[in-house]
Amino acid sequence: MEIKTNTSKLVKPTKPTPLNLRNYDVSFFDEQIPNLNVPLILYYSTAQNDVHANIFNHLETSLSDSLTDFYPLAGRYVRDGSFIDCSDQGALYVQATANFQLSEFLGLVWELKYNMLRDLLPCEVGEAGEVDDPMLYVKVTTFECGGFAIGMCFSHKLSDMSTMCTFINNWATRSQDVSNALELEKYTPIFSVPRDFPKRNLTDLSPRMPRTSLMVNNPARIFLFKGNAISKMREKIIFEDNQGHRPSKVQLVLALLWKSFVGIDKVNNNGQSKASFLSQGVNLRNKAVPKLPDNLCGNFVSVAVAQIEPSEGDNIDLQGFFTVLRDSVKKYDIDYSKALMPGGKEYDVLIKPFLEHTQNMIKSDVNFYTVTSWCKFSFNKADFGWGKPVWKSIGKFAAQNYVILMDDQEGDGVEAWVHLDEKRMHQLEQDHDIKAYAV
Structure with missing residues (x-):
């Protein structure tokens, strides 16, 4: 071929x-x-x-x-x-x-x-x-x-x-x-x-990617969570929302994956737990009041960093991980809506999540995971004249502890593209919770 x-x-x-x-x-x-x-x-x-x-x-x-x-x-x-x-x-x-x-x-x-x-x-x-x-x-x-x-x-x-x-x-x-x-x-x-939101001429602290991944061997796998599996996960979650919303499939899958990551990290650290951080990308177009149009172009994103302390990882279940993830996104909602108002430009509020992400990512005494969700985006339906895509994929990332989430072909499930080292990938594939819900 x-x-x-x-x-x-x-x-x-x-x-x-x-x-x-x-x-x-x-x-x-x-x-x-x-x-x-x-x-x-x-x-x-x-x-x-x-x-x-x-x-x-x-x-x-x-x-x-x-x-x-x-x-x-x-x-x-x-x-x-x-x-x-x-x-x-x-x-x-x-x-x-x-x-x-x-x-x-x-x-x-x-x-x-x-x-x-x-x-x-x-x-x-x-x-x-x-x-x-x-x-x-x-x-x-x-x-x-x-x-x-x-x-x-x-x-x-x-x-x-x-x-x-x-x-x-x-x-x-x-x-x-x-x-x-x-x-x-x-x-x-x-x-x-x-x-x-003009540039502030800040010091560029972003990590440098290697120009080539030819010598990098980073395993990746797709874990497919079908719609019926996500429905079963929802049944395990107590979700209080007076607006009639239900737990999102993205946060359910992330909670399950993060729970497994924390367990695997403890096993590989001689039974000792470390603090675990999970950083999610946040589309700020949805946070502004009123909501900004989807065709507002350029980066208009932030991050939400969720944290589990070493003493907490052993004592919380799927519900607990879900709640921590949900609260990490919600905690900035009010501040974001104010900072994104015309004339607001509260840069201290807007820069804080990025600094939190960078500072925790470089710590050696914690486990850090980065997640990007591409669910609900419209590339799944892009028709160039020959119908909609029959599949979609990313490429090879020179990355570790990295997850990209996408809708499955039916639209109600999630494809989780997980990047881990070989040992932890094998452990994740054998994890009881993952085997119970992922195809």
Whole structure:
């Protein structure tokens, strides 16, 4: 099974970026984000015979149109000045062909499939932040059956998942045969965050990713929690909410995973418990009052750090872990809503979670886990004219103690992409609670 790269080129915006938009200053939130690429691969199944003949040019043309709207993605990040030079140098666009069918790839055992993800992406996750690194890479790979995969890497200095989805849906809408002006308007970006929350020229404390992961062997596994398993977890949780909400599937799965992590860490520390921290990404668009639109682009995220003390880990059950996670997100809700109001800009409130995350991550006497949830985001439905994706994946991360959550294909379950060392991964696979709920 081989994937062959045929051509690589820089795709520029259809229309040149006006001079008054040439320098895009990053925002306060962008400043907190490490220089890395966020990978996403969408897989499409089609039996149309003419797909391979026109798909590369078709997607290139619509990509160029979308870059006119998302002009910073065609620029280059200048680290010294903390701005994007919107020079229209372009996004890197790679065309590739696979000598096998999409169904063959999807049917591979996990280890083989995971190792092939690198070949479906246009670059390494760490290839970001230098002055000649594109802000967006795209790789379109066609399969013998007519199916294809779109592998994308977005510079995190500009793009959080909400921004990525706005771009993907803009591109997908432009790729469809029938023009839909109202749909396109929903996915037209708003680049107002740097104006409303200007950069503070803070010291860049974000970790540096290695440029390549070739020598890094970090095991990853998908633990699939189907909708019926999540329903069983809900039955174990007492949830007090006068608004009629029920426990979210994300926090239920996280509570179960974190409970297992704490138990495994104790076993590997000769029966001694350490403090355990779990950091979750938080989409601030949902925290503002009133809620801000999804097409507000740029990073508009924070983190919520939950903590279990050594003396607590042995004495709390799934309910306890769930409550700690829920409270860690809720504790900043009121402060966030005030700090995000027009004229608020309470930077001390906004910077506190980032500092808490960084300080705890580098401590040697604690166990620290980072979680990102991509559940409920719209990339699952991106239709470029050939239907919705039949699967989606990330790429290989040079990371440990890292979890990405995504919706399963049915939408009511969760795929947990877990990155651990080999020993703890095996222990997690044998964990009683994980085996009870995960496929």
